[in-house]
Amino acid sequence: MQRQCTGRDTASARSKSSPAVHALKKDGNTFVYHINGGGRVLASVRKEARRFMVTLEVNTKELEIDSATPLHLHWGLSRSDSEDWVLLDAKSAPPNTTLSGGETEAMRTPILESRPGVRRIEIALDARKAPVELHFVLYQPPTEKVPEKWFRSTKESNFSVPVGLGRGSPDPLGATWQSNGSVNFALYSRNAEGVILCLFKPGAVEPSTELDLSPGLHRTGDVWHAQLESVEGYDRYGYRVRGAVGWATGNRFHSRPVLLDPYAHFIAPHVPGQEDLPSPALALGLLQPEEPFDWEGDYPPLVPMEELIAYKLHVGGFTRDASSGVADAARGTFLGVVEKVQHLVDMGVNAVILQPIAAFDETLGSFFPISFFAPASIYGPGGSGVAASRSLKLLVKELHRAGIEVLLDVVYSHTAEGNDEDPKTVSLRGIDNATYYLVDEFGQFKIPEFGVGNAFNCNHPTVQRMIVDSIRRWVEEFHVDGFCFANAGALVTGPHGQQLSRPLLVEALAFDPVLADIKLIADLRSPITGVHQPVDFPHWSRWAEWNSRYRDDVRRFIRGEGGQLSSFATRLVGSGDIFDDRRGPGFSFNHVTSPYGYTLADVVSYTGYPNDFRCQNEFGWNAGVEGQVADPGVTDARQRQMRTYLVALFLSQGVPVLTMGDEYGHTKNGNLDVEDRNSVFHWGQMEGPLGSQLKELIARLVAFREEHPELLQRREYLLPHELVWHGYWPAHPEWDNPSSAFLAASLHQYVPVEEPEPDSEYEPEPELEAPERAPFSVPGVSLEAPSGAGEDLPEAVDPLAGLEPVGHGDLYIAFNAHGDQVTLGLPAPPRGAVWHRLADTSMPVQSYFVGEGEALHAPPPGAPDVVHPHGSYDLAPFSALLLEAKFPKGADGVRRPSYEMQTNKAAPFAVSLSGF
Incomplete structure (x- = not known):
């Protein structure tokens, strides 16, 4: 009674x-x-x-x-x-x-x-x-x-x-252990009329102790707080929150559910039965202070943005399969990834992007968070939140020791709590729905465009503070190096659903002093629907972007779609149409695959159904047969395209991003779901013919990219004298030919030749009228390849006049996305240098980057019927070619141009730059 x-x-x-x-x-x-x-x-x-x-x-x-x-x-x-x-x-x-x-x-x-x-x-x-x-x-x-x-x-x-x-303190929010063993609890709820702190004894399904916080004593402003002398005998906690029930206010209070503290640092292990009670507790905070961790002098690698080689992986899927060879207790956990760090090192990766690791609804997947502060318990040995925290720190420390940065996918656009049609009250919905979520004038949820039930109110001052607090926690407690924000359009959305020109959250993250060295990447594509949000994202020269346009344009060109030369060229040289705004190519995170879409093997194996919107936006091509087949002709064409995609990715300006499984040809059988069960890394396939070849190709491309930082790892865009576009004929790209699917470019490393003394007989070369730096959009000039010999080409102005080669030789990169072989004319290498073939994706990988490469000698002077005086090359369908101009070695074994070579004249150049 x-x-x-x-x-x-x-x-x-x-x-x-x-x-x-x-x-x-x-x-x-x-x-x-x-x-x-x-x-x-x-x-x-x-x-x-x-x-x-x-x-x-x-x-x-x-x-x-x-x-x-x-x-x-x-x-x-x-x-x-x-x-x-x-x-x-x-x-x-x-x-x-x-x-x-x-x-x-x-x-x-x-x-x-x-x-x-x-x-x-x-x-x-x-x-x-x-x-x-x-x-x-x-x-x-x-x-x-x-x-x-x-x-x-x-x-x-x-x-x-x-x-x-005790009365406690309103700051900081969450459960905070004091030096004397007491614990301070603080919860924000502006609209609550009452808050009860619920404590659970080990194994208890219902609260063992409930403490009704008095508004007159335990409330300061909009924060409810209390301090306990001790929590001995209790292992979990949560809150009941009372308030007005009228939904027109936007609130969704209910006095029965026990709610998760949004600032809880650990999610408690689930006790069976607690979700079936009249007062359910779907998730509870664990009463556990942070354990000391020996970082052993850990320091972030601080890799410059333009030097990043990123690899995106799913922690659970990376080692969940038995083929990983990881002990059962560590499979699918942070510790499992620790055992595979060497695999990342072997590929040359210097940054990993972990798909969301904050606690999430396991029935929906990692992109449906229930907490922004606690690592997912499922990634800790034994499903322990404390073990997950400890092992994540160990993983970060080991990756840093290997020179690899750790970036996190984070989701602040929505939560797993659903909406009024499909509610799942875990935390914020029952604490202060009208503050944390976007609601309309009738108190109803605003349904976002990215395929979920609710929209987070990111730019409310309290919500903005919570997001910044959570980012700081990942940095300060776990030494994380950067963040990729999924559905980043939500970060620039105001309380009424409007797009903000100066969003509070984006600016706060850009200028937070603790985050000054942290990489911030905006991903405007939805991982749920795959749709890109057309948002003008403010960056303050701090924010990079997940370049979805790179993925789309490169896929459309390489699958042979016409009319894509200009778009493809723009992506190769750093997407200046996006990043020519006080940033640069290093702010472009380039990718041809991602977890939400076709894998590398699937983009060359599935075209999809004509009426399927998502398939249409994947821009795949199946080489004539849908799905997995054993036909050698089909598989050869597909593997050639896969190699071509990788060459394009690593030879483009910007940050190349691989997706887990790209290195062995992983397939999800055309499934586009981000949490598809097939997203498990099959380590046995790494030893197969395709896996061993692709991994070797990636490692060699990474090494080649690092050997040519002045051309391939640039902070600024290429200058006009450093880039020349080519078609079948040197310096004659077919910009206006809608059926053309061939494009080549040569990259040059030159510096101005010192001018002679005034009394010499030196006559200056004609000056090239060009902008201050290379274009990011391609001019619309008609330059169809002539049918006659090379001498019939129009008079050309030399873009390299007055310049001398330095460092490595020129690079020549060509892409043939036609279904037929093409014959291309090579531009002139620097005087005294010879083109060497480093890679041809129609050939076996074992022939790539072997020694100095294979020399391609031009026809001897005076040879009859010479159409291409500097040599030609037959490039197979759906293939890419990489050449490097190499000078003879000197007595010291070093290749360098001689003095006589410095007056070199390069290939004819007849492209008008007036449209640049």
Whole structure:
């Protein structure tokens, strides 16, 4: 039976518990209550050894009481407004305490006068009973002349003194362990009317202790807070939150569910049965402080953006398969990835992008978060949140030791809590829905365009602070080096769904001093639908972008689609149409595959269904047969295209990004779901013919890229004299030919030749009129290849006049996306140099980058019927070619141009630059 403190309105008073605390001393353990009718109560709580001492002093000078009649404390102890009283036995109660019977059963103790007008009582409580609330009213028994009297607070409620439950602090949010072992709890909820802190004992399905936080004592502004002397005996916690139920306000309060603290650092292990109760707890915080971790002097690699080679992986899928050879306890966890760090090193990767690792709804997948602060327990050995945290730190430390940065995919656009049609109240929905989610003027959820049920209110000041706090936690606690924000359009969305020109969140992240060296990448494509959001993303020269246009344009060209020369060329040289805004090519994260879409093997194996919107936007081509086949002719064409994709990726300006499984030809059988069950790394295939070849090709391309940083790892765009476009004929790209699917470019490393003395007979070469740097969009000039011999070409201006070669020789890169072989004319290499073939994707990988490459000598002077005076090359269908101009070695074994070579004239150049 529910015990009540008085026989009148105590129950209702306690349900709206609001003690009139008008003053609070600095120590946080002394409270002043004003009595309805005059006077006041001074309450103090102190701890002595194993007990709490509660002292109450009642000033009765203003009270209308009979001084000859005893004044009683009518009291009891409780832990929430829904639990029974905690009554003391005779040995534990103060002297002369009696038990009032009937429905008003409570303890009644006389309060003795300590000095005129002041009555005092001291109560000793076993510390093991804490935390509790001491509820009381003042009672004077009736006499022959005066009826009984009850004295309550000025709010007509019971007085309530927290014992072992301090007032606490509103900052920081979450559960914070103090040096003395106490724990501070703080929860933001602007619209809540009441908050109950729920504590669970090990194995308990329902809360073992519930502490009703008093608004007058435990609320500062919009933050509810309390401090416990100890949480010994409890292992989990959560909150019940009460408030107005009317949905038109945008709130979704319900007093029954126990909600996850948004700032919880660990998610507690699930206790079966807790989700089936009338008061379900779908997720709870773990009462566990951060454990010390020996970072052993860990320091971030700080790889310059333009030097990054990134690899995107799914922590669970990377080692979940038995073929990984990882011990069962570590498979699919952070520790499993630790065992495979050498695989990343062998490929030359210097950055990994981990798909979302914050706690998520495991039925929906990693892109549906339930927490922004806690690592997913599933990635820790034994499913432990604490183990997940510890092993993530170990993984970061080991990757840093190998010179590899750690970037995280993060999702702040939505959560797993759904909407009103399909609700799943875990945390924020029940805490303060109108603050954390976008709702319309009718209080209904705004459904975003990226295929989920709710939209996070990212630019609300409180939500913005929470996001920045979570990013800081990943950096400070886990040493993370950067973040890729999925559905980044949500970061620039205002509270009414409008696009903001200066969003609070994006600016805060860009200028946060703690995040000054952290890489920030905006991904405007939805991992759920695969659709790119057309958002003008502000960057403050800090934000990079996940370049979805690179993926689309490169796929469309390489599959042989006409009219793509200009777009393809723009992507090869750094997507200046996107990043020519005080950034540069190093801010472009280039990729031809991603977890949400076709894999490298699938993009050459599936065209998809004509009416399937997602398949249409994957721009795949199946080489004539849909799906996996064993036909050698088909498989050869597909593997050739896969190699061509990789060559394009690594020879483009910007950051190349591989997706887990690209290195062996992983297939999801055309499935486009980001959480497809086939997204498991099959380590056995790494040893197969295709796997060993692709991994070797990637490693060689990475090494080649690093050997040519001045051309392939640039902070700035290529200058006009460093880039020449070619078609079948040197310097004659077919920009206006819609059927052309061939493009080549030569990259030059030259510096101006020092001008001669004024008295010499030097005659300057004609100056090339060109912009200050290379174009990012290709001119629309018609330059079809002539049908005659090379001497029929129009008069050309030499773009390399007055320049001398330095460092490595020129590079020539060609892509034939036609279904037929083409014959291309080679441009002139620097004088004294010879073109060497380094790679041809129609040939076996073992022939790539072998030694100095194979020399391609031009026809001898005067040879009859020479169409291409500097040599030609037959390039197979769907293939790419890479050449390097190499000079003879000197006596010291070093290749360098001689003095005579410095007046070299390069290939004819007839492209008008007026359109650049």
